[in-house]
Amino acid sequence: MTKIKSGSTVTPKPGFGLNSVMIFGALFFTIPIISAFIFSVQVGDGSYSVFAYMRMLQDPGLASSLWLSTRLALMTVAIVLLLMVPTVTWLHIRAQRAKRVVEFITLLPLIIPPVVTALGILNSMPGFLLNTPYLLGFVYGVLTMPYTYRSLDTGLNAIDVRTLVDAARGLGASWRQVLSGIIAPNIKSAIFGAVFLAVALVLGEFVVASLLLWDTLPSWMAIVGQADAEGAVAVSVLSLLFVWILLMVLSLLDRRRKVRVNVGGMA
Amino acid sequence: MTDLIQSHNEGAATQSGGANVSRRNKSNFRKVLFDYSGLIPFFIFSVIFIGLPTLSVVYLAFIGNSGEVTLANIRVALQAEYLTSLTGSLKLGFFSALTGAITGLAISYAVAISGKKKIQRVVSTASGVFANTGGVPLAFFFIAAVGNYGLVTVNLQKIGIDIYSGSFTLFGFSGLILVYLYFQIPLMVIVTYPAIEGIRNEWREAAINLGATKSMYWKYIGIPLLVPAVSGAFLLLFANAFAAYATANVLTSGTLPLLPVQIGSLVNGNVIADQSNVGMAMGLEMIIVVAIAMTGYTVLDRKTSKWRKSS
Amino acid sequence: MQFSRRAGLLVSGIASALIASMMMAPVQAADSNTATSLADFGGLAGLEAACKAEGRLNVIALPRDWANYGEVIDTFLRKYPSINVDSQNPEGSSAQELAAVRQLKGSNRAPDVVDVGLAYAVAGAAEGLFAPYKVATWADIPEGAKEKTGLWFMDYGGIIAIGYDAKRVKTAPKSIKDLGNAVYKNQVALNGNPTAANAALHGVIAASVAAAGADKGVKDISNGVNLIKAWKKAGTFLPVQASSATVANGQTPITLDWDYLQGKYAKSSAKVKWTKVIPSDAVIGGYYVQAVNKTAANPACARLWMEFLYSDEAQNLWLAGGARPIRLDAMVKKGTVNKKYYADLPKLPAGAKVIFPTFDQQTKAKADLAKLWGSLNK
Numbered sequence: 001m002t003k004i005k006s007g008s009t010v011t012p013k014p015g016f017g018l019n020s021v022m023i024f025g026a027l028f029f030t031i032p033i034i035s036a037f038i039f040s041v042q043v044g045d046g047s048y049s050v051f052a053y054m055r056m057l058q059d060p061g062l063a064s065s066l067w068l069s070t071r072l073a074l075m076t077v078a079i080v081l082l083l084m085v086p087t088v089t090w091l092h093i094r095a096q097r098a099k100r101v102v103e104f105i106t107l108l109p110l111i112i113p114p115v116v117t118a119l120g121i122l123n124s125m126p127g128f129l130l131n132t133p134y135l136l137g138f139v140y141g142v143l144t145m146p147y148t149y150r151s152l153d154t155g156l157n158a159i160d161v162r163t164l165v166d167a168a169r170g171l172g173a174s175w176r177q178v179l180s181g182i183i184a185p186n187i188k189s190a191i192f193g194a195v196f197l198a199v200a201l202v203l204g205e206f207v208v209a210s211l212l213l214w215d216t217l218p219s220w221m222a223i224v225g226q227a228d229a230e231g232a233v234a235v236s237v238l239s240l241l242f243v244w245i246l247l248m249v250l251s252l253l254d255r256r257r258k259v260r261v262n263v264g265g266m267a
Numbered sequence: 268m269t270d271l272i273q274s275h276n277e278g279a280a281t282q283s284g285g286a287n288v289s290r291r292n293k294s295n296f297r298k299v300l301f302d303y304s305g306l307i308p309f310f311i312f313s314v315i316f317i318g319l320p321t322l323s324v325v326y327l328a329f330i331g332n333s334g335e336v337t338l339a340n341i342r343v344a345l346q347a348e349y350l351t352s353l354t355g356s357l358k359l360g361f362f363s364a365l366t367g368a369i370t371g372l373a374i375s376y377a378v379a380i381s382g383k384k385k386i387q388r389v390v391s392t393a394s395g396v397f398a399n400t401g402g403v404p405l406a407f408f409f410i411a412a413v414g415n416y417g418l419v420t421v422n423l424q425k426i427g428i429d430i431y432s433g434s435f436t437l438f439g440f441s442g443l444i445l446v447y448l449y450f451q452i453p454l455m456v457i458v459t460y461p462a463i464e465g466i467r468n469e470w471r472e473a474a475i476n477l478g479a480t481k482s483m484y485w486k487y488i489g490i491p492l493l494v495p496a497v498s499g500a501f502l503l504l505f506a507n508a509f510a511a512y513a514t515a516n517v518l519t520s521g522t523l524p525l526l527p528v529q530i531g532s533l534v535n536g537n538v539i540a541d542q543s544n545v546g547m548a549m550g551l552e553m554i555i556v557v558a559i560a561m562t563g564y565t566v567l568d569r570k571t572s573k574w575r576k577s578s
Numbered sequence: 579m580q581f582s583r584r585a586g587l588l589v590s591g592i593a594s595a596l597i598a599s600m601m602m603a604p605v606q607a608a609d610s611n612t613a614t615s616l617a618d619f620g621g622l623a624g625l626e627a628a629c630k631a632e633g634r635l636n637v638i639a640l641p642r643d644w645a646n647y648g649e650v651i652d653t654f655l656r657k658y659p660s661i662n663v664d665s666q667n668p669e670g671s672s673a674q675e676l677a678a679v680r681q682l683k684g685s686n687r688a689p690d691v692v693d694v695g696l697a698y699a700v701a702g703a704a705e706g707l708f709a710p711y712k713v714a715t716w717a718d719i720p721e722g723a724k725e726k727t728g729l730w731f732m733d734y735g736g737i738i739a740i741g742y743d744a745k746r747v748k749t750a751p752k753s754i755k756d757l758g759n760a761v762y763k764n765q766v767a768l769n770g771n772p773t774a775a776n777a778a779l780h781g782v783i784a785a786s787v788a789a790a791g792a793d794k795g796v797k798d799i800s801n802g803v804n805l806i807k808a809w810k811k812a813g814t815f816l817p818v819q820a821s822s823a824t825v826a827n828g829q830t831p832i833t834l835d836w837d838y839l840q841g842k843y844a845k846s847s848a849k850v851k852w853t854k855v856i857p858s859d860a861v862i863g864g865y866y867v868q869a870v871n872k873t874a875a876n877p878a879c880a881r882l883w884m885e886f887l888y889s890d891e892a893q894n895l896w897l898a899g900g901a902r903p904i905r906l907d908a909m910v911k912k913g914t915v916n917k918k919y920y921a922d923l924p925k926l927p928a929g930a931k932v933i934f935p936t937f938d939q940q941t942k943a944k945a946d947l948a949k950l951w952g953s954l955n956k
Binding site: 018019021022025028029031032033035036038039040083084086087090091094095097098102105107108109110111112113114115116117118119120121122123124125138139141142196197200201203204205206207210211218219221222225229232233235236237239240243244247 | 319402517
Binding site: 347348351352355414415416431438439519520521522523524529532534535 | 673674677763764771773774813816817818819827828829948949950951952953954
């Protein structure tokens with residue numbers, strides 16, 4: 001161990017063991033994706049073709065399931081913006097006492113496995129809701145709650161909202177000014193993070209959609225995969241690309257404000 | 268109740284003089300009511316879409332074939348093939364959490380002490396993406412990689428290694444453990460990284476200056492600080508693997524006894540003659556197991572944040 | 579404020595329009611739902627008109643390459659171009675078909691007809707899921723192949739056969755017991771999950787008969803499960819659903835499936851040399867069963883589809899797909915059978931007697947399998 005001079009903040013550098021751990025990690029996460037890509041363009045006798053992609057892109061099921069998933073994602077984003085953002089904002093400004101209760105409620109979707117939620121929905125929802133795919137939108141609003149709440153809560157925690165609002169109000173600002181001048185700019189990054197998490201979850205959600213017999217992108221993918229492995233792999237690659245592009249777009253939109261998208265909870 | 272008393276006292280403090288206590292009580296009560304009113308849409312939404320479904324499952328778990336209240340569903344759910352599914356899921360949860368925790372912790376630690384900001388940023392974003400990678404595409408990535416006709420399988424065969432020669436198969440228990448790592452490791456990294464980063468260098472320096480060796484530092488400072496975070500994360504990973512459905516369904520489709528998959532196949536129409544609400548009882552089982560694990564995680568997470576906040 | 583009043587009017591306007599459209603929504607003649615034969619429609623022309631008014635047919639779990647269903651659907655579309663055929667979940671299992679009937683009741687996605695295994699048909703009838711209907715050619719369907727009031731009736735059938743890619747599989751398997759040979763490592767697959775899919779169920783019954791003989795095998799499915807468990811131990815069994823795609827890309831070089839499906843595997847790719855053989859140690863036959871959904875979304879079209887399926891034209895299309903249509907004997911007698919396809923049907927091994935598991939045997943096997951199949955990986 002090197003002698004540490006007082007006042008310095010030398011951190012130990014990773015040795016061989018930990019470097020190989022990081023290399024293993026990088027390999028483990030990239031190999032499946034690379035394999036998937038190659039698998040989807042190979043024809044089996046050594047040649048390559050994009051036939052699997054053409055076949056999938058021409059399948060009407062892809063368009064209709066993608067369209068359904070997109071609509072559901074938009075509906076979930078609407079729920080985040082119209083329900084979660086005002087709720088969390090209100091919670092921070094006016095109703096701190098309720099924080100424990102609300103936090104507990106937002107953790108419930110993590111405690112109740114989605115299979116059980118699907119089961120419960122089939123039991124308890126009236127016929128007219130069960131006949132519309134938009135029921136899934138509401139369920140997704142619930143499933144994304146832990147992540148969206150946490151993102152928005154962390155965002156508002158970073159600035160002492162209560163004090164700022166009190167100070168602004170004390171100086172004579174109207175509520176509109178408070179919302180647009182203080183809340184909005186500070187919560188924007190958190191909203192981006194929440195929206196990204198919601199969209200990623202909706203585009204990947206399988207349990208509830210398949211048990212309620214709706215053909216969203218993932219449940220359609222699973223059906224396709226039963227008969228056509230290459231096609232399903234091709235669609236999987238496409239969906240991952242789509243999520244990455246989405247993340248990049250959100251990051252870029254966010255960078256203009258010089259704040260980073262807080263996706264994983266690691267600042 | 269204490270909240271009301273608190274607000275009452277606050278109200279009393281801010282109002283100079285003021286004689287009528289009952290008027291203050293009423294206005295404070297109305298203030299509190301108004302404060303909560305902004306949360307009404309949220310509460311309504313939660314009651315309808317969380318409360319109703321969950322309560323229906325819990326309620327029906329105790330309702331028998333002719334509508335009577337009974338423990339028969341639960342009894343059946345704890346026997347024969349249903350018990351096998353429960354133990355199968357518990358086993359999967361445990362081993363997936365174990366493998367995920369060890370590898371995730373190693374990666375987390377390596378990244379934390381590497382000090383390179385770029386790696387840390389990449390890992391941060393990647394963790395967010397991979398932790399949320401849906402089960403269905405993930406299953407197909409692995410079929411493409413290590414399925415019996417996958418790229419890795421075939422190329423390893425070319426150099427003489429047959430990964431299927433032993434007891435490994437992508438479409439069984441070992442395969443699920445492998446595939447689950449893909450979202451367990453990022454989850455572990457997300458949860459433990461802040462705790463590792465929170466171990467201040469000053470503590471390490473102080474320990475060294477006081478004459479501690481590397482192993483003493485770890486034994487008395489490092490490990491005790493990390494234990495709550497790591498064990499909390501373990502419980503989180505366990506709950507995650509226990510409840511996972513999509514990947515297991517695509518890869519094993521019923522050949523491996525797992526609780527979520529069995530509930531799904533009951534919904535899908537494999538009617539079991541005797542008890543019609545066995546599925547609900549199994550759902551209740553899942554809620555209980557995950558609730559216990561998540562409570563443990565929350566408690567341990569709070570212990571961890573205590574350390575981080577105080578420093 | 580003016581804005582909110584306008585918004586209020588808009589909202590109430592939309593609401594009333596929605597309510598009105600909901601009340602008008604199901605435009606089904608009450609007659610179609612309870613019609614039990616062509617007579618109730620006043621003949622085929624009446625039925626065709628009623629179906630054209632509905633404009634849509636929902637079918638489920640009909641892969642295009644299963645007994646030539648693709649051409650069956652296409653021919654129907656050619657006859658009635660104004661009708662939209664929605665083919666849902668093509669690779670679905672019999673269990674999933676019944677689940678869809680239950681779950682989608684009242685929705686416009688509800689399947690109009692189902693094509694399921696015998697055990698599922700009888701269970702579904704007992705549960706009250708089906709509506710009785712007797713097609714015009716009802717008399718041609720043998721007794722014992724139909725429910726007497728018309729709740730279900732058999733459509734086509736075949737024999738469980740072993741299919742394999744002669745290019746990849748060097749040692750030709752001849753019997754089911756052969757499939758446990760370690761030389762077939764990771765090659766043997768069923769057509770789906772036997773607790774839900776009829777073809778896979780009969781595959782396991784065949785294994786059971788191969789392991790324990792005709793009598794015991796059919797009565798006790800655990801023999802079949804144990805045989806497949808041994809295959810798992812030897813590493814030959816793949817818990818993957820066999821399909822044209824998995825055969826084409828080499829994932830499932832050996833399949834245990836209906837003989838007419840082995841035909842579709844043969845056509846799946848120019849690169850496979852698909853050979854089929856009726857196993858020497860178990861000759862298991864089975865017919866599939868049609869039924870009309872009592873809560874069909876398009877009841878007239880459901881019945882028109884049935885009339886079409888039991889016409890000579892469609893029965894011959896199934897024959898072209900390698901399956902034995904239920905009216906085969908009647909058609910041979912009347913001379914309406916397609917002689918070329920008839921001659922192409924696979925020959926049975928000399929002296930073999932085909933075992934058709936009865937409804938009771940199938941139901942018991944299904945129930946036992948539900949308990950045993952999950953232990954396959956132990």
